[in-house]
Amino acid sequence: MALRACGFIVFRRIAGSASPQGNIEYLLLQTSYGEHHWTPPKGHVDPGEDDLTTALRETKEEAGLGVEHLQVVDSFVQKLNYKVRGKPKEVLYWLAELRDPGTAVTLSDEHQDYRWVQLEEACSLAGYKDLQETKRFCSIE
Numbered sequence: 772m773a774l775r776a777c778g779f780i781v782f783r784r785i786a787g788s789a790s791p792q793g794n795i796e797y798l799l800l801q802t803s804y805g806e807h808h809w810t811p812p813k814g815h816v817d818p819g820e821d822d823l824t825t826a827l828r829e830t831k832e833e834a835g836l837g838v839e840h841l842q843v844v845d846s847f848v849q850k851l852n853y854k855v856r857g858k859p860k861e862v863l864y865w866l867a868e869l870r871d872p873g874t875a876v877t878l879s880d881e882h883q884d885y886r887w888v889q890l891e892e893a894c895s896l897a898g899y900k901d902l903q904e905t906k907r908f909c910s911i912e
């Protein structure tokens with residue numbers, strides 16, 4: 772069976788840019804282990820847990836952002852399939868706007884850094900083509 776993980780692409784709107792796209796920043800976290808890769812908050816589904824609960828739990832654990840901080844965007848969910856050490860992995864991402872753009876991010880031991888970045892930088896940091904396509908797909912106007 773495929774490994775399964777769920778998480779949130781979290782974005783915030785900041786004031787001050789002339790273009791609507793320039794106002795949007797996406798949250799990426801950098802792992803403190805392995806290749807130190809960048810992804811949105813996400814993690815493995817616990818036995819018996821439903822996917823959205825996993826996504827909310829992991830976003831709280833990894834970024835300190837709870838359901839009270841997030842405005843979930845209805846009807847957006849994207850599925851990625853890739854291989855980790857030869858095994859298939861399926862990742863589901865929901866999309867959510869940070870209600871208060873000033874809310875602090877609090878990392879766990881699993882991550883060593885985070886950044887709020889615009890779409891192009893998010894794609895470049897994330898590196899993975901499938902995640903880039905997901906981000907472009909969810910690009911907000």
Ligand SMILES: Nc1nc2c(ncn2[C@@H]2O[C@H](COP(=O)(O)OP(=O)(O)OP(=O)(O)OP(=O)(O)OC[C@H]3O[C@@H](n4cnc5c(=O)[nH]c(N)nc54)[C@H](O)[C@@H]3O)[C@@H](O)[C@H]2O)c(=O)[nH]1
Nearest residue numbers: 776804805806808810813814815851853855881899901902
């Ligand atoms: N010490 C150590 N410990 C590790 C390591 N590894 C795990 N731990 C432990 O696991 C716990 C994390 O548990 P959760 O938080 O529940 O799970 P996830 O959030 O699912 O986290 P993962 O890191 O397991 O999984 P991915 O992010 O999926 O990365 C796996 C590989 O897939 C590639 N990859 C990543 N994203 C994409 C993409 O979008 N597209 C494509 N195409 N490829 C992508 C990339 O090559 C990457 O290397 C940690 O606490 C550690 O204890 C490790 O290498 N060393």
